[in-house]
Amino acid sequence: MDNLFAFIVGSPLNIAFVLGVVLVTAAMLIWIERRVLGFLNERLGPNRVGPFGILQSIADVGKLITKEDWIPPFADKFTFVIAPIVVPVAMLLSFAVIPFAPGVGVMDLNIGLLWLMAMAGLAAYSAMLGGIASNNKFALLGGLRAAGQMISYEVFMGISMLGVVILSDSFNLREIVEAQQDGWFVFPQFVAFIVFVIAGLAETKRWPFDLAEGESEIISGFNTEYSGMKFGLFFVGEYIGMFLMAMLIPVLFFGGWLAPFGLEIGPPIISGLIWMGIKTSFWIFFFILVRAALVRPRYDQLMNYGWLVMLPVSLLNLLITGAVVLYQGS
């Protein structure tokens, strides 16, 4: 156990660090999102609990835990209880393969991207099962929408990742980051990057692709019948998913922990963590900005857009990337 407190991938210290960062960030995002949304709307946002309202998340969690945890009598009890657990678990497991900095991470899996796709697929079960088990029309509609949306957008997400995989010649996220030493993949893979961001928004069921919840249409979608901490789990799962996407975009397209223009700050681990933090914060801010600015499409528009625009574009991008790489290799 000599590596107990060393920053080697998979050491207990590393696992504790990653878990701590993820859970604390997910909790803080509840406050950060509302505050930033407030500023974008020329409001102030929650600023009452603690300095600048920083303890708002704790107050929210306290409220959710002490609320009545009600299971409707007409619901399928077992599935109803299982469903909210799936999404945070799947999202937390996805973080196992995310490289935070050189030597910081839980797992150095050589099928990292496939693992991510598998976990994203699992997360779709949460909304589906929740929608079916609630035995409620609106929940069923929400679950149905969530299933269709997540499964179809996963297709383009996977295909847009493949361009990156071709360029870096690896499924391992750590190697993908190291392959961007000479240039970020956002430049050769710009189309894939756009597709990935849009698919990422749809995958985390975030605005403007929140049709699964669609407050103005189907009350709260798949979590209509959920209350208390069961709803809280859906809520936290969504924020962990947002954090995951905000880390995945830099890792795949913006050189992960690598410093741009050689602006290294201190030792590699510190510099990596700082740059990863900066890039992740930017994407978190971008997600919040999208929520504040864009409107929700109709469901048929969402599906049309996915299958008729995103799929051909991402396939074309994959074809051209493959052809260029083959040509250069010969």
Added chain:
Amino acid sequence: MFTAIGKQLYVIWSQVVTLWLVFTHIFKKPDTVEYPDVMPYMFPRWRGRIILSRDPDGEERCVACNLCAVACPVDCIALQKTEDENGRWYPEFFRINFSRCIMCGFCEEACPTHAIQLTPDFEMAEYVRQDMVWEKEDLLISGTGKYHDYNFYKIAGKAIGGKGKGEARNEAPPVDRRSLLP
């Protein structure tokens, strides 16, 4: 096909413009007034807590005519008329149930003597529901409210103790009709 692509590109461009416009709002000053810390400016004609005012001589203005109680759409005003030794009318009790009151201001409009007036105060939350019922001694203020010079009995023609017929402001003495005979 190219028009379709052009349309798609235009859609994407319009989304980017929207994102940028919303982003610029982050640099603007928030409009929020942090109310319990910062009192907002309340306009003098704001329709808030109801008071009963006095005339410039310090007497009650209310003549217990019941017009406010009639005008009140939620029936939150209750009063009983009585009379003092000078013949002035005044309410024996005057009760407003503020848990019913909707601050519509009809009572103020109905009042012939400017007695009942609405003020800019709105902070009247209570823990006990019965505390929302205000009696006359709670409603009556020592000032004249919004109309400083108005004094009903000095203007009205009604004779009361200390003021006979024709002694009111802008009033001529009563005419002896018999002296008008040709």
